[in-house]
Amino acid sequence: MSEKKAPSVLQGFKAFLMRGNVVDLAVAVVIGAAFTGIVNSVVKGVISPVVGALGTQSLDNYSSCLKAPCTGTGANATGVRILWGSVLGSTLNFLITAAVVYFLMVLPMSRFLARQEARRKAKESTDEVVEVTELQVLKEIRDALVAQHNSGRIGS
Template identity: 55%
Template sequence: MSDAGKLSLLAGFKEFVMRGNVIDLAVAVVIGATFSNVVNSVANGIINPLVGAFGTKDLTGYSSCLKGPCVVNGKGEVTSGIHSLWGSVVSATPTFLITAAVVYFLMVLPVARYLARRAARQQPVEVTETIAEAEVEEITPLRDIRDALVAPRSGGTA
């Protein structure tokens, strides 16, 4: 590859990385990873003990054997049968719901409201500009018609 090709490749990569949306995405990933610790703490510290008041605190321990006798060895591994760990799904569900609620109410909803207010503020300007453009487009044919009507009276051509 020539030096010019390497430079354009590096320049293209630099342009890609320096775009705002790539940097915003990187920040979102870092914040999301950190935020997952908060959500897990809430789930493990509040939700699981509440569920534990009605059953067991460790929901991941719930399981069923779907087919045949499930034989578990000393390491806790299932050696025969089909073992379903449905408790882990039940345990992950509150974590998902908490995460979804926090993301919706603290991020999606405020941003949607902000964008709606911003669009409402910008809309009258755009409507006024559109009306002005429409008036200019309507005036031009009217002028042509007027000139065509006046031309025979003055003896000129259209």
């Protein structure tokens, strides 16, 4: 019996790299990095100034003192300080970023893809109707020929 050799490590690595999903993932990471820059610039350049005009631009300074005395900042701070403003600011930043991604990128792309799918289905249904119609015409021709053939026998 012939023995099959196990693929070498380099052959396995080459096969791994040549699979489509690895290349797709690499492209997605690169596009995602570029897309992050677009989203961040929209948030920082458009959304944040609007939010800042309505209220404060930085929530990081808002805090509550859990155990007094809360004095100083950083390494010189005393007491126990809850930095709820920082959490609120990060949460708002996430929600704003998610809204920008959804309303400016995901929603328009979903609508575009839905329109293309509807066009594709409409084209398929039109093709189906034509095929069904042709089949019906052929059946009618067959039936007419059979009827004509049968009527010719009866009269002979």
